Amino acid sequence: MIKVDNIDFSYGSVPCLEKISLSLQEGKIYGLLGENGVGKTTLLTLLCGLKQVQKGSIEVDGFTPYRRDVKFLESQFYLPDEVSAENAKAEVFARSNGLFWPDFSIEKFMEIMGIFEMDPGKKMNAMSAGQLKKTWISFALACSTKYLYLDEPTNGLDIPSKAQFRKALMSYTREDSTIVISTHQVKDLENIIDPIIILDRRDVLLNASVQEITDRLFFDYGTTLNPDSLYSEQVPGGFIQVYPNSTGEDSKVNIEALFNTVHKHKDIIKGIFSHEN
């Protein structure tokens, strides 16, 4: 369980996150969405203890991340968007660095590399950006941590790798893990992320499961515009529109439309989801 309570963080005099509160539960794959520069990466680095909050507090299973207790560090893995090209063969790197995580398994690492069709004998500094990312993803998953933070994991992955990534993520993470994935590539992950968090600089605009979202909002893919639409967008064959769900009928979340709706009507959305936050 992660509890983020009213935190502030700024880079020098430039404010980044203000008064952010959030709680994250076990066994869920959170999608962390937000416009460029709202502080998604900053939030991830605060959660894993790379940065220190300036106000408020973060608690992860009772640990304060910035104290960096060994027990705490063993329980998490943060995979940044940009990863380092180590001067070592992938397998050798994984074997020696995996020692820091008690549940790391080299067999798992090799299996996940296999899913990605990667050669573990290749030197990491001789890899392409996409290959390097796949090696790091394999390593991150093989560490089997309770907390896993992935910053834009599908950036730079080629077309087949995206499905391989989804498969690896769900086959090799623990059932009780909390996974937080920040992403702009919503199409790559739309069926994986649930709940969805939409972050703004001074607010968490939404933190709700897909079921909560479709209970409250209806995503209409028809040809006629509804007067109650909060958001609509023309697509080939009609419209995608989003309006409050008054009939209780189920629909399929379109994450782009959801994101745009939430941004256009911050207050209305907060009202609709008020008892969730």
Added chain:
Amino acid sequence: MEFDANRPIYLQIADVICDRVLRGELKAEDRIPSVREYGAEIGVNPNTVARTYDILTDRGVLYNKRGIGYFVCEDAAENIVKEEREKFLNEELPNFIKKARLLDISLDEINKVYKNS
């Protein structure tokens, strides 16, 4: 797995499982994969698959053996057919008739196609 853009994913997965039961690929008392296994296979969040299994349990297609997993019900195929028939008669057929009327297609014409196909 490729999903239809408009229908909730958990219902689309339910459709696939029902189809497989009707085609005989899944038989009574067959064990189906756990929500995590199935989720990984088709690239979908395990919670979504759990919702599918829930509604299929309500519909009498699957049942849960505590701690072991989900299995296909003895009368799964009958239950599916019964529900599909109702859905067809109450939802699809009225729409079909509305459209036929709109296009001025007579019952005789429909009958002819019905007999030939």
